[in-house]
Amino acid sequence: MVKQHVLLLGATGETGGSILNGLLADPESFDVAALVRPTSAKKSQVQDLVRRGVTIRVVDLDGALEDVVGSLAGIDVLINAIGAGGQLAQLTLAMAAKQAGVKRFVPCAFATVAPPGGVMQLRDAKEEIYQLIRRLYLPYTVIDVGYWHQISFPTLPSGRIDYAAVVLNMIEIHAEGTMPTMLTDLRDIGPFVARIIKDPRTLNKFVVAYADVLCENEIFALMEEMSGEVIQRKYVPADAIIDSRARHMATLKVEPDNGAVRFTSIMDDYMYSKYVRGDNTPAYAAYLGYLDARALYPEFRPRSFRDFFAELLEGKGVKPYPALDLAALYQRE
Ligand SMILES: NC(=O)c1ccc[n+]([C@@H]2O[C@H](COP(=O)([O-])OP(=O)(O)OC[C@H]3O[C@@H](n4cnc5c(N)ncnc54)[C@H](OP(=O)(O)O)[C@@H]3O)[C@@H](O)[C@H]2O)c1
Structure with missing residues (x-):
């Protein structure tokens, strides 16, 4: 070849x-x-x-x-x-x-x-x-690849997976937590x-390309089942996501170089698209004309979120962006 x-x-x-x-x-x-x-x-x-x-x-x-x-x-x-x-x-x-x-x-x-x-x-x-x-x-x-497993998990009350979390105390459930979203x-x-x-x-x-399609309620439930811990939930309604998105975009217009607001605004967009609109699904991808890599390469078995989380519990996770303090940039309410 x-x-x-x-x-x-x-x-x-x-x-x-x-x-x-x-x-x-x-x-x-x-x-x-x-x-x-x-x-x-x-x-x-x-x-x-x-x-x-x-x-x-x-x-x-x-x-x-x-x-x-x-x-x-x-x-x-x-x-x-x-x-x-x-x-x-x-x-x-x-x-x-x-x-x-x-x-x-x-x-x-x-x-x-x-x-x-x-x-x-x-x-x-x-x-x-x-x-x-x-x-x-x-x-x-x-x-496109959906959202990474590595940034799609809430933290546990015991703190035992904090070592791999980009942002700590991540217990938000957005817009009821029922919107399915592709993960890789x-x-x-x-x-x-x-x-x-x-x-x-x-x-x-x-x-x-994606491994799983899960909503936030399913992710929390799976993690509770596998860890034996009960995760506290902080519900963020759709209206709050829409308000936060509008507010940060308005601030960016007057402060375009404000890195924290820019990062938070990007995250607002993700929450709005994934959880309010429900864009990140195989059905919507097909509607937009995407080919599905799972159908093209059925022999390839990507790591499931379940397998990923089992590794996290074993202490084998790796935190992305080790040199960056993204938690300091992310202005959550
Ligand atoms: N699906 C998801 O969940 C998810 C999550 C995060 C990001 N993303 C997407 O993935 C894409 C890649 O982001 P990432 O976070 O993986 O990247 P990253 O870790 O920030 O790395 C950026 C890379 O680009 C290089 N680079 C930046 N500016 C450059 C320039 N002017 N000339 C040459 N090289 C340059 C950097 O090289 P240096 O060594 O020179 O800095 C570095 O290798 C983003 O566009 C984002 O949309 C998706």
């Missing part, structure tokens, strides 16, 4: 790290390089990539277009896993990918399923890239992506 030359942006990040593992696990199919910005080229995480056999290509996405085009020479597939705040840096990359003849551009989706047009600010930023891709007639695949283990994004980018059926398509 001819190897695909894959270039990954974001290999030192959470989503990109999972994708990197998925690609490196299939060396017969992929030759892997990482796109790194000049300011990060000397980071120890980048040196770790080199030790794992990854070639490094350094480029400044804010620099000259021809330099970005040059950094894509010989690349078949370009995968973008850039942090939530950096989406628009992909505009230059998409233009460069067209010029360089990239055969498949995977923009940075990797989020929940939601429609464009005012539901989620993050989804609307991603939409700018998707629209540019289509104007360019650039071959693409958009991959962060570690399974990579194996899904490796399958999707080899597959001609997914070219110029949206694909959704």
Whole structure:
């Protein structure tokens, strides 16, 4: 089989790290390089990539277009896993990918399923890239993954899973807790992506990958059954989610550089889309035209939320974003 030359942006990040593992696990199919910005080229995480056999290509996405085009020479597939705040840096990359003849551009989706047009600010930023891709007639695949298991669990009263929680005392149930939502283990994004980018059926398509479809009431019940603990519940009604979302968006208009309000506003959007509107479901994904990765790759068994939670109880969980204090940014009521 001819190897695909894959270039990954974001290999030192959470989503990109999972994708990197998925690609490196299939060396017969992929030759892997990482796109790194000049300011990060000397980071120890980048040196770790080199030790794992990854070639490094350094480029400044804010620099000259021809330099970005040059950094894509010989690349078949370009995968973008850039942090939530950096989406628009992909505009230059998409233009460069067209010029360089990239055969498949995977923009940075990797989020929940939601429609464009005012539901989620993050989804609307991603939409700018998707629209540019289509104007360019650039071959693409958009991959969404639901919400990670790793950020979908409440904490337990004993505190025994606090070590893996991004935010502590997370006991909120949103809008009655009955809305089903797609979930994926962060570690399974990579194996899904490796399958999707080899597959001609997914070219110029949206694909959704997920392990479970659970509502918050089911997650709390499952965790109580497995842990033997009773989790306190703080109910957040739909009206409160809508009010909070409007308030934080209004504040952002006057304080666009307020990082805490921006992060909280992104979280408001997620709660509104997932739990008030109910966007993040297989049925709505199908309606929007997504292919279902579970149907495409029935042989692949992603980790269930139950299995993930069993690992957490055994002390084997890993907290995402270890260097970031997201709890300090999240302004919950
Ligand atoms: N589905 C979910 O539950 C969920 C959860 C979180 C995020 N997401 C989605 O996943 C996507 C990726 O987010 P993440 O949180 O996984 O990312 P992350 O951990 O914050 O990592 C971001 C990566 O992008 C790189 N990067 C940022 N700006 C760059 C630039 N200008 N040039 C080159 N590299 C740059 C960073 O490299 P450096 O080493 O240089 O910093 C890092 O490798 C987001 O867009 C978000 O929508 C989804």
